[in-house]
Amino acid sequence: MTITSLRHPFGIFLWLMVALVMVYILAPLAVIVASSFGTTGYVAFPPQGFTLRWYEQALANPRYVNGFLTSLRIAAIVTVVSSAIGIAAAYALVRYEFPGSRLIESLFISPLVLPGLVLAVALTIFFSRNPIATGTDRLILAHLTICVPCVLRVVIPVLQRFDRSIEEAAQNLGASPVKAFFLVTLPVIRPGIFAAAALAFVMSFDEVEMSVFLASPREQPLTVALYSAVQLAFDPTLAAVSSILIMITFAIMVVHQVVSRIRSAR
Amino acid sequence: MGGALEPRDRRGLILPKWLPPALLLLPAALVFGGLFVWPQLGLFATSVASPPPIGFATYQRFLGDSFYVAVLVRTLSLGACVTLVCLICGFPLAFFLARLESRWVPFLIMIVSFPLWVSAVVRSFAWMVLLLRNGLVSIWLRDAGLAPAGFQLMYSFAGIVIALAQVLLPLMVITLYAVIKGIDRDLENAAMNLGASPGRAVCLVTLRLARGGIFAGSLLVFSLSISAFATPSLVGGATAQLMAVAIYEQTLEINDWPFAATISAILLAIALSVALVYGRLIDGRNVPVR
Amino acid sequence: MNAEVELRTVSKAYGDAYAVDRVSLEVARGELVALLGPSGCGKTTTLRMVAGFVEPTGGAILLRGQDVTRVPPHRRDTGMVFQSYALFPHLTVAENIAFGLKRRGVARTEIRSRVATMIGLMRLSGLEQRLPRQLSGGQQQRVAVGRALVINPAVILLDEPFSNLDAQLRESTREELRRLQQELRLTAMFVTHDQAEAMAIADRIAVMNKGRIEQIDTPAAVYHHPRTRFVAGFIGRANIFDAEVIARDPAGVAARGPAGITFVLPQGDHPGRIAVVLRPEAIRLAAGTDAHGPNTVAGVVDVVAFYGATAQLGVKLADGSRLLVEGSGDLPQRFAPGSAVVASWAASALVASAA
Ligand SMILES: Nc1ncnc2c1ncn2[C@@H]1O[C@H](COP(=O)(O)OP(=O)(O)OP(=O)(O)O)[C@@H](O)[C@H]1O
Ligand SMILES: [Mg+2]
Numbered sequence A: 001m002t003i004t005s006l007r008h009p010f011g012i013f014l015w016l017m018v019a020l021v022m023v024y025i026l027a028p029l030a031v032i033v034a035s036s037f038g039t040t041g042y043v044a045f046p047p048q049g050f051t052l053r054w055y056e057q058a059l060a061n062p063r064y065v066n067g068f069l070t071s072l073r074i075a076a077i078v079t080v081v082s083s084a085i086g087i088a089a090a091y092a093l094v095r096y097e098f099p100g101s102r103l104i105e106s107l108f109i110s111p112l113v114l115p116g117l118v119l120a121v122a123l124t125i126f127f128s129r130n131p132i133a134t135g136t137d138r139l140i141l142a143h144l145t146i147c148v149p150c151v152l153r154v155v156i157p158v159l160q161r162f163d164r165s166i167e168e169a170a171q172n173l174g175a176s177p178v179k180a181f182f183l184v185t186l187p188v189i190r191p192g193i194f195a196a197a198a199l200a201f202v203m204s205f206d207e208v209e210m211s212v213f214l215a216s217p218r219e220q221p222l223t224v225a226l227y228s229a230v231q232l233a234f235d236p237t238l239a240a241v242s243s244i245l246i247m248i249t250f251a252i253m254v255v256h257q258v259v260s261r262i263r264s265a266r
Numbered sequence B: 001m002g003g004a005l006e007p008r009d010r011r012g013l014i015l016p017k018w019l020p021p022a023l024l025l026l027p028a029a030l031v032f033g034g035l036f037v038w039p040q041l042g043l044f045a046t047s048v049a050s051p052p053p054i055g056f057a058t059y060q061r062f063l064g065d066s067f068y069v070a071v072l073v074r075t076l077s078l079g080a081c082v083t084l085v086c087l088i089c090g091f092p093l094a095f096f097l098a099r100l101e102s103r104w105v106p107f108l109i110m111i112v113s114f115p116l117w118v119s120a121v122v123r124s125f126a127w128m129v130l131l132l133r134n135g136l137v138s139i140w141l142r143d144a145g146l147a148p149a150g151f152q153l154m155y156s157f158a159g160i161v162i163a164l165a166q167v168l169l170p171l172m173v174i175t176l177y178a179v180i181k182g183i184d185r186d187l188e189n190a191a192m193n194l195g196a197s198p199g200r201a202v203c204l205v206t207l208r209l210a211r212g213g214i215f216a217g218s219l220l221v222f223s224l225s226i227s228a229f230a231t232p233s234l235v236g237g238a239t240a241q242l243m244a245v246a247i248y249e250q251t252l253e254i255n256d257w258p259f260a261a262t263i264s265a266i267l268l269a270i271a272l273s274v275a276l277v278y279g280r281l282i283d284g285r286n287v288p289v290r
Numbered sequence C: 001m002n003a004e005v006e007l008r009t010v011s012k013a014y015g016d017a018y019a020v021d022r023v024s025l026e027v028a029r030g031e032l033v034a035l036l037g038p039s040g041c042g043k044t045t046t047l048r049m050v051a052g053f054v055e056p057t058g059g060a061i062l063l064r065g066q067d068v069t070r071v072p073p074h075r076r077d078t079g080m081v082f083q084s085y086a087l088f089p090h091l092t093v094a095e096n097i098a099f100g101l102k103r104r105g106v107a108r109t110e111i112r113s114r115v116a117t118m119i120g121l122m123r124l125s126g127l128e129q130r131l132p133r134q135l136s137g138g139q140q141q142r143v144a145v146g147r148a149l150v151i152n153p154a155v156i157l158l159d160e161p162f163s164n165l166d167a168q169l170r171e172s173t174r175e176e177l178r179r180l181q182q183e184l185r186l187t188a189m190f191v192t193h194d195q196a197e198a199m200a201i202a203d204r205i206a207v208m209n210k211g212r213i214e215q216i217d218t219p220a221a222v223y224h225h226p227r228t229r230f231v232a233g234f235i236g237r238a239n240i241f242d243a244e245v246i247a248r249d250p251a252g253v254a255a256r257g258p259a260g261i262t263f264v265l266p267q268g269d270h271p272g273r274i275a276v277v278l279r280p281e282a283i284r285l286a287a288g289t290d291a292h293g294p295n296t297v298a299g300v301v302d303v304v305a306f307y308g309a310t311a312q313l314g315v316k317l318a319d320g321s322r323l324l325v326e327g328s329g330d331l332p333q334r335f336a337p338g339s340a341v342v343a344s345w346a347a348s349a350l351v352a353s354a355a
Helices: A009-035 A052-059 A062-095 A103-112 A116-129 A136-161 A165-173 A177-206 A209-214 A223-232 A236-265 B019-047 B059-062 B066-098 B106-116 B118-132 B136-142 B159-181 B185-193 B198-209 B211-227 B229-236 B243-253 B256-284 C043-051 C093-103 C106-122 C135-148 C165-181 C195-201 C219-224 C227-234
Strands: C002-012 C017-028 C032-037 C058-063 C080-083 C153-158 C188-192 C204-209 C212-216 C239-249 C251-254 C262-265 C273-278 C284-287 C295-306 C309-318 C322-328 C340-344 C350-354
Touching: A009 A236, A009 B066, A009 B106, A009 B118, A009 B159, A009 B198, A009 C204, A052 A236, A052 C273, A062 A103, A062 A136, A062 A177, A062 A223, A062 B019, A103 A136, A103 B019, A116 A136, A116 A209, A116 B019, A116 B211, A116 B243, A136 A177, A136 A209, A136 B136, A165 A177, A177 A223, A177 A236, A177 B059, A209 B243, A223 B118, A223 B229, A236 B106, A236 B118, A236 C350, B019 B256, B059 B066, B059 B256, B059 C153, B066 B106, B066 B198, B066 B211, B066 B243, B106 B159, B106 C195, B118 B136, B118 B159, B159 B211, B159 B229, B185 B198, B185 C080, B211 B256, B211 C017, B229 B243, B229 C322, B243 B256, B256 C350, C002 C043, C017 C043, C017 C058, C017 C212, C032 C043, C032 C195, C032 C273, C043 C058, C043 C080, C043 C153, C043 C188, C043 C340, C058 C188, C080 C135, C093 C106, C135 C153, C135 C165, C153 C195, C188 C195, C195 C219, C204 C219, C204 C227, C204 C309, C212 C219, C227 C239, C227 C350, C251 C350, C262 C350, C295 C322, C295 C350
Parallel strands: C032 C188, C032 C204, C080 C153, C153 C188
Antiparallel strands: C002 C017, C002 C058, C204 C212, C239 C251, C239 C273, C251 C262, C273 C350, C284 C340, C295 C309, C295 C340, C309 C322
16 A cells, blocks of 8 residues: 555545646646637637637737747757857866866856846846847847856766766777767767757747847747737737647657657667 | 867867866856856946945835835745745645656656746736636636635736746646655655554655755745746736836836846845755755655 | 464566465464565565555455455554664654654653663663664664564564675674564564575575465475475575486385486375475485496586585586585595595485476
């Protein structure tokens, strides 16, 4: 009789709580997806009828389509740049032991523990005083401040776990250090790098505060377009856009799970 | 230094030993220094520059104005309420996941953490739909006689707590899951074997041993909820009397940057001190390892 | 019916794999039964079903005659000593021992005196206020035993209680536990994969293999009369031969084994194919090359191991298999490697078990 069994009152209490909390966590997202297919002109739950009209409208709305493309572009650039910067720094921090490397590591990661809102305000003031970048570039730079630490945090443990003798063996067999890195180290730590890149991408794509504060009005990322639209009116195309995002995220997550299952099964 | 990029280029030219790591670290250092440290210092400088060159007028204004003191208190109590809800909902779920013997556990954890991957705007929008006057939750509350006609949770403190707690719950669950997983389940079995009912066994043993982790998770959720922006400003409306909303207002609508910087600095100070305690807890021996 | 613990065809399946398969077992009052078997054979699962942590998928468990199969652990009267000890790390030694008494609502003064008695019995005096992590492995083990004993359970369940102790401490602790168990007339079930430990401590041994009990008997009976080939091989050292029964008469049963050996066994009800078990210490050696008649075989000594008082020889037989022989310490002097020997044994030393 395990502690999670339903044979005693505590087990029943536990299952009940778990069911309620799971509903609490998941229901809002489910409600949005469900109501995006409803025929009523306002967002309603339970939805009535079935229609794809709101999806049509959402996909015909340049604000959302452009927002999506802008977000995609920003996230892609941020992912590539922050991965490169992060991997280089992680490599330096793990492989070259020098006094203070631990301190530098925790300093570089520290932007993650600060409120995004405060970072956004600081960067707003900063960019208005130092116009080193304009338009969307400001947002890209801003996202780097949180995505680089994020890559660092994922890649450093991966590099630490990596068995260095493999790399040394490659050099022993005649590969130059740079070649050894690209031929041996990189392929081995690739899953970790993918994870870091995916995390950076999602972080940038989903980020709200900096986007609201720094995005150029002519090129609004999707989160900003949604943020302002949500405040104005409850139109069902919003539910459609949200559902698309939810379903894309879900699909990525499932694919990731399946891929890692297959990889670990091999 | 064998495995690392060696301090020598192809032509055999000897480079100083510190050069390769320095070059590798340079871009990250630029990002950290130029886009993080410098702007933060600028923010702080802005907050203590009225009247110029050095003055604390904005701090006096914030702490002297009962409206802003109320905003601060509301923000802190929002943090406390959200943390409490997350604890009450999060512990049973985390305990369940940590003790369930099933190959479905990874899948369940994935499902629980799924909302973390969805943008805060989308999650807040979902709650707005449920909390508005004609939203499901508000209708239920009215039908159950728990709320008067015309009542809606939208734009209310309770509404913000409900929405924000849902947003942060996965973090609490994941933190507590790791802590409980580290507590030998045979300790609960031993307690039951000695005559404690399952509920008592959990209270007397698991809860006691997870105390450090519970505290750490609470600090994390607290610090995130007092500084959250999207959910409070959407569910609470643009006039919600919270620090985050006030900062937004002062920065983008009123353009009073010294005051915005001041509110940010105060928020930052609170979040940072909480984060420091949290860091100590995670590193230190306060989190039981067993 | 004075069985304190009774298992009736108890099974536990995980999916379609049986961790425990129709195990039946009775433990009488004051008896210590050891569950012995290789890793993964279901010993721990069996013990945990008695304690109530694992729910059987079939069969029934009785404690003092009461069916407790569906009773949760905290309402069963068992005292478990966990392999990891599972001492509460946030409670002192005294609090750990008092834990079960408190849950039973025993009066405070009585708790104090019973804890004090147990601390004396377990030789933990002076350590009452220590936390478990401030104790040595042996002390922790005694706290775990004391915590289980103080509530006077119907049965005390021990899951490899000595496995975390070093070899010397293991032996003394084992003897101490045996003494305690006999003095207090404790009913106990004891899990181990160490056959010497089981032989030394148990009144009866249940030998388990792949979720089933292959034989349950006194240590001597399990050793001298193994009922299956597995039991013979698992308990002590044994020479085991596949043999075919070729003749039966009132004097005995003749069976043909490998390397031209003819076994003559005492009369018994044997099937056509049997496994003949011959303990190494029952074999006598003589110099020579000719083996005549039943229960003898010729071979060449090829390995010698000297243990002081005893010694073991490996004798290579004609078919390449090896016969293990154990004898007194002078064996290596008498038979150097390479010498031709004839091995012989008494019919009464042979045991036939299921093939
Ligand atoms: N929770 C479980 N889920 C699936 N299979 C299990 C579970 N617990 C045990 N088993 C399986 O049941 C079998 C018996 O396990 P058990 O722990 O009882 O073995 P054991 O005899 O105590 O072994 P050991 O000497 O190694 O402790 C093993 O094959 C094990 O893999
Ligand atoms: Mg075991």
